[in-house]
Amino acid sequence: MPRPIKVRKVEFFPKSTYFIxxxxxxxxxxxxNLKVEELEAIRLKDIDGLSQEECAQKMAISRQTFQNIIDSARKKIAIALTEGKAININGGNYTTKHCKFKCLDxxxxxxxKYEQDRxxxxxxGSSNVACDKGRKFCHRWCKKSE
Known part of the structure; x- marks a missing residue:
């Protein structure tokens, strides 16, 4: 039986999630389908220029797991670019350190965990939730669609 997938920490959520x-x-x-944690791995390594160890620490995973994630992300992007496929960024096993929510009920x-729990x-199951920092919405991506 395989080990359960460890949740990865993600700090960046793109405004645009579909590319054609x-x-x-x-x-x-x-x-x-590019998972959110795969995009985060690309951002940390290729844009921020961090070492593999620093990236793994930021995402709270092992270096080998980070390498597996970034290899998967790069392969998916290469396939999309060479075969003319769309890139859909969504899903994955991740959490964020930006915000904790509190149920007011x-x-x-x-x-x-991004869309699911905000x-x-x-x-x-109550929708009466707020950022635990005392503000109704603490970040642009926490904002509820009303």
């Missing part, structure tokens, strides 16, 4: 080659229609194109305090409490 110019001149192609979304309904007629294959896509590659049951008192549960939890780290958000709208409702994972414990009781």
């Amino acid at each position: 080659p110019l001149g192609k229609q979304k309904c007629k194109i294959d896509e590659v 049951c008192g549960n305090v939890y780290e958000i 709208r409702s409490c994972p414990e009781c």
